[in-house]
Amino acid sequence: MPLTEQFVRNLQRFRLVTFDVTDTLIKLKDPVTQYLQTAAACGVRDINRTNFERCFRQQFKLMSEQHSNFGCHTIGWQNWWRQLVINTFNCADATVPQDKLPAIAEHLLNVFRTSACWSHVDCAADLVQCVRGIGKSVGVISNFDASLPKVLKAMDFDDKFDFVLTSYEAGVMKPDPSIFEIPVKMLSIEPNQALHIGNKFDMDYIGARQSGWSSLLVQSQFEPATSEEARRHSYPSIAQMLYALEFEEINW
Structure with missing residues (x-):
């Protein structure tokens, strides 16, 4: 899909974009x-x-x-x-x-x-492809067991990421800052050059922000603890997040 100038500008400061998996990229059926x-x-x-x-x-x-x-x-x-x-x-x-x-x-x-047992979240694959299309490193940071690469392969995501980092592999779970430090060190970049996208306020948004990253949150309904700042960086769906990145200026 064609990329807008606004999309490029919104992500210009980042060299790395990572994604949570469950309910961000794919979801359990029943x-x-x-x-x-x-x-x-x-x-x-x-x-x-x-x-x-x-x-x-x-x-x-x-x-x-x-x-x-x-x-x-x-x-x-x-x-x-x-x-x-x-x-x-x-x-x-x-x-x-x-x-x-x-x-x-x-x-x-x-x-x-x-x-x-899994289905795709609408527009998730499109968002990942758009980020890859502007030359960013793209990865996964997920509280998941060691079988995640197998699940991603089954869902046709196996060739979409430069790395897949599970909490099982890291030995710690989000929001522990240690898990966010691993890809930053691996790529020799600064934390402020990284963006994480997920669906949990504490694990994804706060975990990334407290590690010096930027973050975007996808929540159809706000968790009670979600801060006002997080609400400004939140979208009801991945589809609406993609639209905002393409056509609206994001204030990081």
Whole structure:
């Protein structure tokens, strides 16, 4: 797509632009349905969806507290997800046959690394391509396990980035400044020459700003903690962010 002069001017000061992934570039289709359908295919049926959703949130929080960053310093990301699956099903229904759970967990571990569980965020690929088109280094900084490159490949993003940096690889999660320091050092640039685009006020916007970067935020509804400054750099969608970059002057 043709690039406007305004788009070039808005990003002129930056040498690097990075993106968050989940709900910024791609989004999960319906993870609970995928869990329950997988269980049914393995012979485990009639799990109450409301209970399951509640248990998933509860168990995800517990696993994150006990084995932070997808278990990168403890049990490893594959075992982290396997244990989360088993714990969630046991919480949702104590009568689930235990011999079925390993197979359910293994199938889910694989299927969530494919395009079956993900869809593209509208205009996200266009925005990435526009940034690449004006000669910027383009990367990913995401709180994600080590399988992210596989997911991006499945979603046809594998050749769009100069690097993919996960919190698992970095050993720390956003908003820790250490994760933002890695690409800056790698490219030998100053923090004020970097821009990060994401959908979480604390992890993406504040994390980047406190590391000396600029940041843009995509939020369809503002989180309660979102500051007035962040609201000036926020857009309801990636499509509207792209439009603003193309036709409006951004005050960094």
